[in-house]
Amino acid sequence: MERLECHVKEYAWGKYGDNSEVARLYAAGHKRFNIGQNVPYAELWMGTHPDGPAKLAKCSTKLSSFLARSKSASFLSNNNAKNDVHLPFIMKVMSIRTTLSLQVHPTKEQAARLHELDPIHYPDRHHKPELAYALTEFQLLCGFRPADQIAENLQAFPCLRALMGEKNCLRLENAIATEEDKQSLICRTALGSCFRQMMNLARDKPDLVEDLVDELIENLNDGTRGCLMEETVRVMKKMNVDFPGDVGVFSPLFLNHMILQPGECCYYAAEELHAYLSGECVECVGCSNNTIRAAMTPKFIDRDALCEVLNYRMSSPESYMIPANQLADFPNVEEYAPDCRDFQLHKVTVDPKKCRSALMPPLECASIIVLVRGKAYLEEIGEVGTSQTSNSDICLEDSDFDRRPVTRGDIIYIPPGIRLRFTDCTEFVEAYRTFSYETGPDHENRKIVQLVPPEKLKPRFELTDSEESGIFEVEAECDGCL
Ligand SMILES: [Zn+2]
Missing domain, CATH: 1.10.441.10 (Phosphomannose Isomerase, domain 2)
Structure with missing residues (x-):
């Protein structure tokens, strides 16, 4: 397991200062981070995308570089010679104050074509299906009525x-x-x-x-x-x-207006017109930053690409909902599994009044978990394929397995094939784990467009401790939010 330092995005539509769950959650995991009250903290990115890459907390190595050198590389990539291996998904937490642009995301084929023609507005070649899980009441427009x-x-x-x-x-x-x-x-x-x-x-x-x-x-x-x-x-x-x-x-x-209550979840792939309106969510998206905008934005509106990709399907809001699936052998885990290879989401809860430990399903793929509340230990209890069973009550002292205290704001990368459990829980744990069996996209050969000379760019955040300075890379100007 590796603790991650992740990337915060400031966009105009984000909630300001302490009102933003993105800022509060980030501050909980980074004790020296001071929340700026006039800053719109919009998104916390947990993934490897080059426009907001996670780094290992212990050494500031990019997660994608770590993956390329890890023994998991062969699980995650078709090409082990790469310097960076990407996860197929980005998990995000979002805090929305004002309407986001009315938008749609391209298919894989269209994304490849658009990136070739216009790498400024389409910063990579990948598609971007999206799933939104409501943390608070969460409103969006999604799909034609x-x-x-x-x-x-x-x-x-x-x-x-x-x-x-x-x-x-x-x-x-x-x-x-x-x-x-x-x-x-x-x-x-x-x-x-x-x-x-x-x-x-x-x-x-x-x-x-x-x-x-x-x-x-x-x-x-x-x-x-x-x-x-x-x-x-x-x-x-x-x-x-x-x-x-x-x-x-x-x-x-002409679009469905959906009001999700906390715990409700919706999903849509390419070709669906949508706009987030308000609230806070955990979002899973493909490892891409490609958006085609239609309205309600000062940014670039690409009407031809937009009209080409929309499917004009008229359907009910219910058709976008993803039900929670309580996993039979794991009473603490609910699964949200859309028809999508790029990501699945597990919600893990542990109530110390009922039981202080909770097993998580062993996954033979990489995953990232974020704690939004609680206090417990996260503990490895073996590898998939070993003789240890899920009911194992082994003594972990003197073992090589990783065991670490975790609390709100902690973000952990979990390699493929690890058996895990929460244990010694003292405060109610609520955590979200995104995973996928797909190999990630190749962003190594994307066209890079630098609009501002590097010497004119200033870091947005600076932490005083020298070990942690440099956690935040300067946000790319071609990050899809022009
Ligand atoms: Zn979108």
């Missing part, structure tokens, strides 16, 4: 028709009314025409779009609802405060 809801909102809001074009809307309504299968190519093509018209208008006639947003807000103030919940109306008004007159304010009329 079911067809009947879109049809209802088209009837209720004339400004939406004006935005998407009357002819396109009639075609979509006709397709929805006549097609038995609402996922048919005819329905999806009709929705695609509506969407493209909207994006073109946002580019060509932003003043007209602003007027239509005003009309939309007036409609909402007059009590027009279509199929919207009151909470969705509140979100739309907030969007118009954060991004006045932006075409994205219309998006809840």
Whole structure:
């Protein structure tokens, strides 16, 4: 096991200072870190991606370099000659204050093409499926609404028709009314025409779009609802405060608005339009930093790439939910397993009032675990394939196996094939472990674009202790957030 020092991202949409769980969790694991109250702490990255690489706490070696030299390299990579071996996932904790951009992530094929053409905006060649597990109430927009809801909102809001074009809307309504299968190519093509018209208008006639947003807000103030919940109306008004007159304010009329309660989890792959709205989550993503943005951002909007990748599938919010699967042999572990090879998530809880120890499933793949609360020891009890059983009550004193105290904020890399348990738990433990049996992507040959001369870049954080200085690398300017 290796304790990790990880990377904090400041983005404009992050929660400030002590309000941010990212900052609080990071500070809990790094005692000399001072939280800046005016800093928007948005994301804590736990993975090997070059735009925010984890390092070993004991020596500041990058985890990816350590993996390339470790005996696990053959499990994790098809090419052992590499200097860096990447995990297929990044686990993140996110703290969201304002709406993130309306966005979609490319497929693997599209990512490779986009990186070749435009490495500034598409910093690697990999795809980026995403899973969000709600730590607090967590709101997002995700996927196009079911067809009947879109049809209802088209009837209720004339400004939406004006935005998407009357002819396109009639075609979509006709397709929805006549097609038995609402996922048919005819329905999806009709929705695609509506969407493209909207994006073109946002580019060509932003003043007209602003007027239509005003009309939309007036409609909402007059009590027009279509199929919207009151909470969705509140979100739309907030969007118009954060991004006045932006075409994205219309998006809840045609996208599912999901309000996840703590413990609920959703997943979507490439091709799905989405935007995080508020709250805090554990996120698992593919080891990529590629995002195609549609609206609600001052950053680059790539309308052609966007319209090309969207699948225009109209479906219910439930279809994005991932149920918790209580593992039969491991009563302390719930598994969230989307249809995705890049990551799976285990939630581990240990209640010292019930039992001070908890076994974790042995995984023959690499994983990273983060404690968000609790106090216990994390202990190796052998390797997979040895004779020790999961009920083993062996004495670990004088053993070579690793045993270390862990508490909130600790982030640990676990190599493949290790049997582990929490033990001597004195405070309720809640931990998240991300793992994958896939080999990681190759980021060694990505095109690097340096926009600012290195001598002009200043580190964002500096810790005073010389051993720990240099934990934070300067954030790359090409980190996908231009
Ligand atoms: Zn995303």
